[in-house]
Amino acid sequence: MADIIVPALQQAINLITSGDPEVYATVYRTIYVAGLGTLLACLWSIPIAVFLGLYNFRGKWVIKGIFNALMGIPTVALGLLLFLLFSRQGELGFMNLLFTLNGIAIGEAILVTPIIVSFTANALGSADSQLRDLARTLGASGFRTNLTLIRETIWSIVLSLTASFNRCFGELGIASLVGGSILGETRVLTTSIAIWTNFGDFSLAMAYGIILMAIVVVLALIVSLIERLRNEDMGLNRLIFWGGLGGR
Amino acid sequence: MSVRLQLTDIKKTYRAVTALNSVSLDMMGGKIIVLLGANGAGKSTLMRILAGLEDPDSGTIQFNNQTTDAKSIRRVSTLVFQKSVMFSLSVYGNLAYGLKIRGVPEGEISKRIAEALEAVRLSGFEKRRAKKLSGGEQQRVALARAFLLNSNVLLLDEPTANLDPNSAAIIEKAILAKKSSSRIIIMATHNLNQARRMADEIVHIHNGEIVEASAPEDFFENPKSEVTRKFINGELDF
Ligand SMILES: Nc1ncnc2c1ncn2[C@@H]1O[C@H](COP(=O)(O)OP(=O)(O)OP(=O)(O)O)[C@@H](O)[C@H]1O
Ligand SMILES: [Mg+2]
Numbered sequence: 001m002a003d004i005i006v007p008a009l010q011q012a013i014n015l016i017t018s019g020d021p022e023v024y025a026t027v028y029r030t031i032y033v034a035g036l037g038t039l040l041a042c043l044w045s046i047p048i049a050v051f052l053g054l055y056n057f058r059g060k061w062v063i064k065g066i067f068n069a070l071m072g073i074p075t076v077a078l079g080l081l082l083f084l085l086f087s088r089q090g091e092l093g094f095m096n097l098l099f100t101l102n103g104i105a106i107g108e109a110i111l112v113t114p115i116i117v118s119f120t121a122n123a124l125g126s127a128d129s130q131l132r133d134l135a136r137t138l139g140a141s142g143f144r145t146n147l148t149l150i151r152e153t154i155w156s157i158v159l160s161l162t163a164s165f166n167r168c169f170g171e172l173g174i175a176s177l178v179g180g181s182i183l184g185e186t187r188v189l190t191t192s193i194a195i196w197t198n199f200g201d202f203s204l205a206m207a208y209g210i211i212l213m214a215i216v217v218v219l220a221l222i223v224s225l226i227e228r229l230r231n232e233d234m235g236l237n238r239l240i241f242w243g244g245l246g247g248r
Numbered sequence: 249m250s251v252r253l254q255l256t257d258i259k260k261t262y263r264a265v266t267a268l269n270s271v272s273l274d275m276m277g278g279k280i281i282v283l284l285g286a287n288g289a290g291k292s293t294l295m296r297i298l299a300g301l302e303d304p305d306s307g308t309i310q311f312n313n314q315t316t317d318a319k320s321i322r323r324v325s326t327l328v329f330q331k332s333v334m335f336s337l338s339v340y341g342n343l344a345y346g347l348k349i350r351g352v353p354e355g356e357i358s359k360r361i362a363e364a365l366e367a368v369r370l371s372g373f374e375k376r377r378a379k380k381l382s383g384g385e386q387q388r389v390a391l392a393r394a395f396l397l398n399s400n401v402l403l404l405d406e407p408t409a410n411l412d413p414n415s416a417a418i419i420e421k422a423i424l425a426k427k428s429s430s431r432i433i434i435m436a437t438h439n440l441n442q443a444r445r446m447a448d449e450i451v452h453i454h455n456g457e458i459v460e461a462s463a464p465e466d467f468f469e470n471p472k473s474e475v476t477r478k479f480i481n482g483e484l485d486f
Contacts, residue, residue, distance in 0.1 A: 130333040133301050137327045138346035139397065152336055 008206030015207050022184065027211065030188040033101055033175070034168035037108025038116075038161055045116035046157075052117065053124025054146055064121065070114035075173030082107045083177045099180040104188070107174035112164035119160030123153040155227065162223050166216055250429045251277035251312055251324075251400050253298075258307035260293055260456075267293040268304070269456040275449075277400070278429040282447035283436040286484065290456040291436040292330055295403045298434065299327035311400075325401035330409070330436075332390040334378035339370070339389055342378045346397045364392040367422045369415070383410045391419060395426060402426060404435040408442065420446060440480065444468060452476045 015023045052064060084090050086098040097103035127149045135145040150157070172190040175181070181191035189212040196205035253275045260268040268290045275281055283291045296302040298309070300322030308315050311324060326346075335342050343361045352360070358374075365371050368388040373381075378389055387410045394402060407423065408416040424446065426433060437443055443450055443464065450467040452460040452475070460467060460476040471477045478484045 128333070130329065130331070131335070133296075133299075133327075134329070134333045134335070135345075136301060136322060137299050137325070138393070139323070139326075139349045140345075141349075144349065148335065 004202050004206055008203040009210060011203050012207035012210040016211065023211070025184070026187055026189055026192055026208070027215070029101055029186070030169060030190075030212075031215075033104045033108055033179075033188060034165050036102070036105035037168045038112060038165045040105060040109035041112045041116055041164060042161070045113045046120060048113075049117045049120035050124060050146060050150065053121035053127075054149060064118070067114045067117045067121070071118055073111065073114070075111060075171050076177065077173070078107060078111055079173040079175075079177030082110075082174065086178060098178065099182060099186055101179070101186055104175050104179040104186065107178045108168035108171065111171065111174060112167050115164050115167060116160050119163070120153075120157050123156030123160075124149055127153050155230070158223070162219065166219070169216060170212065249277075251432060252310075253401060253432050254310040254313075255298075256308045256310070258294070258297060258304045258309070260290075260297065260302070260304050266456050268297070271307070271453075271456070271458055273451065273458065273461070275432050275434070277432050278427060279448040280423070280427060280433045280435060280446050282443040282450045283434065283453060284438075284440070284443055284450060284479070285436075285453035286479070289453045291453055292405055293456075294453070295327055295405050295434065295436060298401060299325050299403055301327065321401075324399055325403060326394045326397050326399040327403040328390050328394045328405060328407055330405040332383070332386040332410075334381075334386055334389065336377075336379055338374065339365070339376050339378050339381070340374040342389060343393050343396060346393065350397070360396055361392075364396045367395065367425070368392045369418050384412060384415055387411060388415065388419065391422065395422065398431075400431055402431055402433045404433065406436050406438065408437070408439070416442075440468075452479060454479070 052060065052067075082103070083098065085092045086095070086103055087093055088098075090098075097106065131152055132145055132149060135148045140148060170190060172194060175186075175188050176191045176194060179186035179188065179191060181187045181195055187195070189208055192208045193205045193212070196202075196208065253273075255271055255273045258268055258271040259266075271290075271294060273281075283294065285291050293302070297304050297318075298321065300318040300320075303318050309321055310316065311321060335345065337345075340358075340361060343364060344357050347357045347360065361374065362371070365373055368391055370385065370388055370392070373385075373389070378386065381389065387407070391404070391407055394404075404423065408419050411419060420442065423433065423435070435446070447464050447467075450460070450462060450464055451458055452467070452473070454475050459473045460471055462472070467476070468480060471480065475484065
């Protein structure tokens with residue numbers, strides 16, 4: 001191990017400092033698919049979560065259970081499914097998404113939908129019913145009350161988005177099957193690791209692994225830094241998370 | 249314009265518990281109605297119904313002689329909860345919440361907030377995080393938040409329960425200052441002296457029923473019901 005890690009670390013540092021354009025492009029592509037995937041997922045996941053979290057209806061527990069179960073969906077299974085759908089003969093073949101970054105991003109979005117839905121719905125569902133009563137007795141409409149409850153649980157939502165981004169970022173199945181790991185086009189960090197491992201260049205594979213880990217760790221640190229500042233200073237909280245939705 | 253709030257035959261049960269059993273009341277603007285009653289008597293339940301946060305199982309609520317539902321009673325009433333609840337906002341944000349909904353302009357909002365904070369002796373607290381305040385400070389913010397909205401029906405559920413004697417006296421004064429012919433103030437308390445000091449009418453709820461409703465003098469000197477007499481003397485046992 002050690003005879004791989006040390007040179008790998010050196011190579012990782014070299015890769016980063018040498019300004020190898022493919023390395024930067026790979027990092028950029030990975031951030032792009034993970035970011036776009038998470039954002040896309042928000043489009044439908046947050047409304048679903050608001051509905052599941054704030055409204056009661058019969059059979060709600062079944063739907064929540066299904067989303068919980070889907071959190072553990074194997075990425076290769078989803079990747080294969082999308083590969084078939086996106087391939088030229090597939091139902092969605094006309095969209096030309098196979099072997100594209102946007103294709104990967106859509107796959108990632110589907111992958112993290114259950115994560116965002118489950119975490120956000122649970123956070124909203126457990127938001128104090130007293131907060132809802134407070135908003136209503138102060139005159140808030142149903143819609144405004146919901147906005148307020150979302151704001152009150154915004155931190156849990158941010159954490160679920162971070163978890164989703166990380167899941168997209170470090171996921172291999174969809175990236176390789178839908179993306180195809182085409183050099184210079186759809187290759188991302190995880191597929192680089194897989195490819196270089198297959199080619200036997202373990203230290204290069206490891207170097208990519210180290211870059212991936214470093215980015216995940218830095219992101220986690222940034223999130224907890226924001227959380228700390230948020231706990232200490234209202235102003236920053238307001239600035240970062242809430243322009244003006246439902247309050248000040 | 250004077251306002252009127254009438255309850256007829258309000259019932260509310262939670263599974264096996266009858267929280268309110270056939271409560272009828274007729275209340276006029278300009279008055280403070282004090283609700284007395286033991287723990288679990290049904291005071292908070294009645295408040296929540298009057299705030300439009302809960303539907304009664306049966307019975308009607310009329311505001312200005314018109315039958316209303318929970319949604320429309322909510323437009324004219326504001327409840328200050330027994331246990332104060334704060335949004336994760338600054339004190340200013342908490343106080344501004346209801347005013348923003350009502351479309352009050354920003355400049356006006358900060359002026360009114362400064363006055364409201366002054367009335368509960370929390371001047372300069374605008375920027376503090378509401379959730380980090382002490383229990384009594386939060387309760388005073390909650391009161392100021394409700395006072396600001398100038399609702400026709402002001403519901404105060406044990407507004408001075410967490411306050412030191414000095415603050416309680418200040419809050420009592422602030423509540424009295426809110427008396428107006430266009431406002432009915434309904435207040436629950438366990439403090440008999442406070443009831444005597446503040447009430448225009450005292451309503452004694454016992455096991456979800458009104459057992460006595462009268463002016464303070466009659467209530468204390470001359471209670472009609474045996475339960476009320478025992479309650480006043482602290483002899484009520486279950
Ligand atoms: N949401 C609820 N679910 C079940 N039971 C409830 C609920 N709310 C109130 N109750 C019951 O209804 C009865 C009346 O409660 P309520 O809170 O109105 O009493 P209260 O007069 O305000 O008492 P306290 O002086 O302790 O505040 C109690 O027996 C209580 O347990
Ligand atoms: Mg109560």
